[in-house]
Amino acid sequence: MVNASRWPSAWWVEFFTRLESTRVTARTVKIKDWDPAINWKPDIDVTRPDLVKLRGDDEAKFRESHASFVDQLALFASHLPYDYDTTGIVTTAGVANFGQVISLVLMTRRTGSRLPIQVVLDSSSPWVDSVCTKTMPRYNATCLSLEDSWAGMGRLVPKFERFHWKSVSIIASTFQNVLFLDADCLPVLNPDAIFDQGAEPFTSAGLITWPDFWTPTASPLFYSIAGGLDVPPLTSRATSESGMLVYDKARHADSILLTAYYNYNGLKHYYPLLSQHAAGEGDKETFLQAALVLEALRRQGVYKQPTTWMELGIGVKKGYYDVKKLPSVHGRSARGKWTGMFILQMDPVEDYRTVMAAIEKVKMNGREARPRPGTRQNTGSNAVPPASAPRRREEAEATSVVEEDFLTNSTFLAAVGNLALEHRDGRTMFFHHSGVKPDFTRILDKKWGLVETDEEGRYAERLLWEDSMQVYCQEELAQFQRLRKVCAQMGVIYSQVCA
Structure with a gap:
C-alpha cells in the first residue's frame, strides 16, 4: 500500500x-x-x-x-x-x-x-x-x-x-x-x-x-x-x-x-x-x-x-x-549495431577482500606501498590519530594506519603497479542501465530498445521478462487500458522469441 x-x-x-x-x-x-x-x-x-x-x-x-x-x-x-x-x-x-x-x-x-x-x-x-x-x-x-x-x-x-x-x-x-x-x-x-x-x-x-x-x-x-x-x-x-x-x-x-x-x-x-x-x-x-x-x-x-x-x-x-574495482560496460548487438546497456559494478565485500589480499601480498614480499608523498587522504576512520599526534605509535597501530590509507586512497595502486587486484569471477552485483531503461510500460513505444533481439534472436532479459508478465498481466490491472495493451504486447513478443 x-x-x-x-x-x-x-x-x-x-x-x-x-x-x-x-x-x-x-x-x-x-x-x-x-x-x-x-x-x-x-x-x-x-x-x-x-x-x-x-x-x-x-x-x-x-x-x-x-x-x-x-x-x-x-x-x-x-x-x-x-x-x-x-x-x-x-x-x-x-x-x-x-x-x-x-x-x-x-x-x-x-x-x-x-x-x-x-x-x-x-x-x-x-x-x-x-x-x-x-x-x-x-x-x-x-x-x-x-x-x-x-x-x-x-x-x-x-x-x-x-x-x-x-x-x-x-x-x-x-x-x-x-x-x-x-x-x-x-x-x-x-x-x-x-x-x-x-x-x-x-x-x-x-x-x-x-x-x-x-x-x-x-x-x-x-x-x-x-x-x-x-x-x-x-x-x-x-x-x-x-x-x-x-x-x-x-x-x-x-x-x-x-x-x-x-x-x-x-x-x-x-x-x-x-x-x-x-x-x-x-x-x-x-x-x-x-x-x-x-x-x-x-x-x-x-x-x-x-x-x-x-x-x-x-x-x-x-x-x-x-570500491576500487572500476566499472565495466555490458551491451549487446541489435539490428547489426552494438549498444551499451549496463554499467557493471562490483560486490563491495569481494572488492574489500581483494584489496586486503593485495595488501597482505605486498607485506609478504617486503615491499612498501604507501600513498605517494604529499598525497595522504582521509583515512576514513576516527580510529586513526590526526597528523598532529605524537609520532610514537605501536607497530600494530602504525600498520593499521597504512592499511586504512590503502583502503581510502587509490594512489597506492599506481605505487605498486596496481597490485594486480585479483577479483573472483561472477562477483558483479549491479547492472545500472545506462541506455535503454528496464520499463515495460514503454513496450508500446516503437523506439524503445529493449524489444530488439540480437542476431540469434535471444533475449538477455528473459527472466526479467517472464517475471514482469506476471505483474503487468494481473487481473486487477486490466482496468487500466494502457496496461492491458502492455500485457498483450508482451505476450506477443514473448511467444515469438522466447517460447
Missing part, C-alpha cells in the same frame, strides 16, 4: 527551514568552457581543470552558507529519524519511471534477497497506487508518499528536481542501514551479504560508494569554500557513480544531511562546482564528497561531531569505503 512518511511534519519543517536559512545566495555558477571526460586510472597524469571563476563577494557568500550549515550539523544530525537496527533497500520513482521500480523489485527477489524494499514516490497515479497497494506487498515492498507530511507547509517545500529526490528518499526511509538503488539499477547478485554481521567494509565504514569511469573534475574552489581544505590529487580516486549507495544512518547522519544541503543548492551552485560540466554532472559527487569534507574538517578541529548519536551504529568506526 501507499504509506505516508512516518516522520512528523515538525521534523520536515526543521529540515526545510535549516536548508532555506543557509541557502547559497551567490550568483549562479557559470562555466564558459567545458572539459572533456578523461578515463581515470591510478597513475593518471593530467591537470585538474579550474574553470570556475567567482567574484569575491560570491565566494564569501558560498563560504558563509557552507560554514553556517556545518555549524548546525552536530545538533541537527542528532535526531535524524530512523528505526533502530533495521536494514533495507530504498529507491525513488514516480509515474514517469515506476515501471523501472517494478523491474528492480522483481530482479531483487530473483537474486534471493530478503531485504524489505521501500519506494519513495515523487508522484503517483491510479495505476501506480494500485500496484503499490495490491502487488508490492507480495514482494515485501512498500511505497511511501511524503505529501501528507508536507501538507500545509506551502512554499517552505521546494520544487524538487529529479536529482533532489535521492537524498530525500534516504532520509525519508525508516531503515537505519540503507542500500539505495536508482530505479534503473538492477541487482544481479544477492546484496544482503553487504550487511552480514562483521561483513566488511560496511562494519568499519558505514558508507560505501562505487566509482564511475572518469577523472575527478571538482573545482579547486569547492575545497576552498568547504573550509580551506587541501585539494586532493587526481590519483586519489575516480569520480563517483551514485546509482548505488550504502549508508548506516546512525553513523552518517551528518554526511547525509550535508549531502542534502549540496543538492538543495545543487543546480545553480554545487553541481557545477563539483563537476565543472564534465560527464554526468548532477548529484553523483555530493554523497562521498560530504563525508570527505566532514572528515577533513574534523581533523582540522573545525567540525566537532558528538559520538552519542553514532553509538547506535553497527561498528565503532565511522568511515567511508569507495
Whole structure:
C-alpha cells in the first residue's frame, strides 16, 4: 500500500527551514568552457581543470552558507529519524519511471534477497497506487508518499528536481542501514551479504560508494569554500557513480544531511562546482564528497561531531569505503549495431577482500606501498590519530594506519603497479542501465530498445521478462487500458522469441 512518511511534519519543517536559512545566495555558477571526460586510472597524469571563476563577494557568500550549515550539523544530525537496527533497500520513482521500480523489485527477489524494499514516490497515479497497494506487498515492498507530511507547509517545500529526490528518499526511509538503488539499477547478485554481521567494509565504514569511469573534475574552489581544505590529487580516486549507495544512518547522519544541503543548492551552485560540466554532472559527487569534507574538517578541529548519536551504529568506526574495482560496460548487438546497456559494478565485500589480499601480498614480499608523498587522504576512520599526534605509535597501530590509507586512497595502486587486484569471477552485483531503461510500460513505444533481439534472436532479459508478465498481466490491472495493451504486447513478443 501507499504509506505516508512516518516522520512528523515538525521534523520536515526543521529540515526545510535549516536548508532555506543557509541557502547559497551567490550568483549562479557559470562555466564558459567545458572539459572533456578523461578515463581515470591510478597513475593518471593530467591537470585538474579550474574553470570556475567567482567574484569575491560570491565566494564569501558560498563560504558563509557552507560554514553556517556545518555549524548546525552536530545538533541537527542528532535526531535524524530512523528505526533502530533495521536494514533495507530504498529507491525513488514516480509515474514517469515506476515501471523501472517494478523491474528492480522483481530482479531483487530473483537474486534471493530478503531485504524489505521501500519506494519513495515523487508522484503517483491510479495505476501506480494500485500496484503499490495490491502487488508490492507480495514482494515485501512498500511505497511511501511524503505529501501528507508536507501538507500545509506551502512554499517552505521546494520544487524538487529529479536529482533532489535521492537524498530525500534516504532520509525519508525508516531503515537505519540503507542500500539505495536508482530505479534503473538492477541487482544481479544477492546484496544482503553487504550487511552480514562483521561483513566488511560496511562494519568499519558505514558508507560505501562505487566509482564511475572518469577523472575527478571538482573545482579547486569547492575545497576552498568547504573550509580551506587541501585539494586532493587526481590519483586519489575516480569520480563517483551514485546509482548505488550504502549508508548506516546512525553513523552518517551528518554526511547525509550535508549531502542534502549540496543538492538543495545543487543546480545553480554545487553541481557545477563539483563537476565543472564534465560527464554526468548532477548529484553523483555530493554523497562521498560530504563525508570527505566532514572528515577533513574534523581533523582540522573545525567540525566537532558528538559520538552519542553514532553509538547506535553497527561498528565503532565511522568511515567511508569507495570500491576500487572500476566499472565495466555490458551491451549487446541489435539490428547489426552494438549498444551499451549496463554499467557493471562490483560486490563491495569481494572488492574489500581483494584489496586486503593485495595488501597482505605486498607485506609478504617486503615491499612498501604507501600513498605517494604529499598525497595522504582521509583515512576514513576516527580510529586513526590526526597528523598532529605524537609520532610514537605501536607497530600494530602504525600498520593499521597504512592499511586504512590503502583502503581510502587509490594512489597506492599506481605505487605498486596496481597490485594486480585479483577479483573472483561472477562477483558483479549491479547492472545500472545506462541506455535503454528496464520499463515495460514503454513496450508500446516503437523506439524503445529493449524489444530488439540480437542476431540469434535471444533475449538477455528473459527472466526479467517472464517475471514482469506476471505483474503487468494481473487481473486487477486490466482496468487500466494502457496496461492491458502492455500485457498483450508482451505476450506477443514473448511467444515469438522466447517460447
